[in-house]
Amino acid sequence: MDLVKITPENLAQEHICCALSNNADCQVLSKKAWLKERLAEGLVFLKGDVRGKCFIEYLPAEFAWAPVEADGYTFIDCLWVAGRFAGQGHSNLLLEECIRDSRERGKKGLAILSSPKKRGFLSDPNYLRHKGFAVADTAPPYFELLYLPFDGQAEPPRFGPSAKGGAQGPAADGFVLYYTNQCPFPAKYAPLIEGMARDRAVPFRSVHLTTREQARQAPTPFPTYSLFYNGAFVTHEILSEKKFEKLLLERGL
Template identity: 25%
Template structure:
């Protein structure tokens, strides 16, 4: 029996066999089928998921999700590149064992096989972000930063026009009042948004909630990280997933409640 990690490619045909590819959420949780439905639409746009399994562990120890750049769900222009949405290794006992590098190499190998220009990713060192160190170690370099702790990194394979961060700051100024702009890419966010929608606070403050439903909408979102945005009068209050408690604390800080 091999002691080497095993890489599994998940697609629309076998996703039912690998329920743990949905962000640590139990398959019986109501948020789980929401992400399944989102993925089924994205597979037709070229989205790929690969899981790393360690011998002796039932659940996946590592995960990578990527897509052709023209269908990226971030405020970037990256046509001709593969774009990584998400990469993680979990739990801590599986970290520092090369699993992240192994998953990255799978993505880079596919970019080479398809004669693409390279692989791009948004990374940072905040919560729910893949750290920059892993990417630098695997041949990525910094292209741009957005001033919010998010970096656009690139593993270049060809000398072609580079990916760029789109002008999300101009988009941000268009939002007046209190807004949540999100996508169902993250089931944790979808669950939190439903909790907010059902709350008295939503009705009292007339929170406007917008779901991004296509890659084009995401690429013209009011922040670089399009999974979740909390906005008040053109000010980005959060561009990361937050709990309902954190949501209320932010509103108190802004003197909205």
């Protein structure tokens, strides 16, 4: 498998891998607009020349849209290789390229968000531990900041103060959703579920984090998408209409 690097020159025509092929789709538009600005900050988006989800996205941790304190590290936003590519070495290839590039840039190591067990939209902890990653810090209810230091003397990264209350969000009735454009899917699904809540007269507030500073001060380790209900954390997994309907029914709403 060969790797394709997204650049300002090829961004418009290249597919961004997340099962989205229509450049006019709001999800593609939001993600590519976000990427365009991040490329100038050192973000790297590498994908396999295959049809399907097979890519890694990383950037200097100082520019990460997450409440982490990891100066000198590379922060991996996403490492996603679809199950149908399992066992073909694609994850290793992508991660090894990230390691090579980060070493050349003089980085202390890599940092990435995960959890004790495999969860959707978070990197697989079993794979990462197999590759030498260890837990640098934790935040409730289940988030782990994993790291792979290049030097045993490197200070481990940690979550910022705002992330440490991750199971407890803002004091508010109803739902509060935090999201960014780092992932393309919220551009479609955040308005959809907000509309569903509004139709049922269920209080719902969306907080669209549009700057890195806002994301780094978010009350969740995963500002890409975090949903709270009555001040308590519900999920970081991006909800479809069907999944949100189930959640509403479970709460009698």
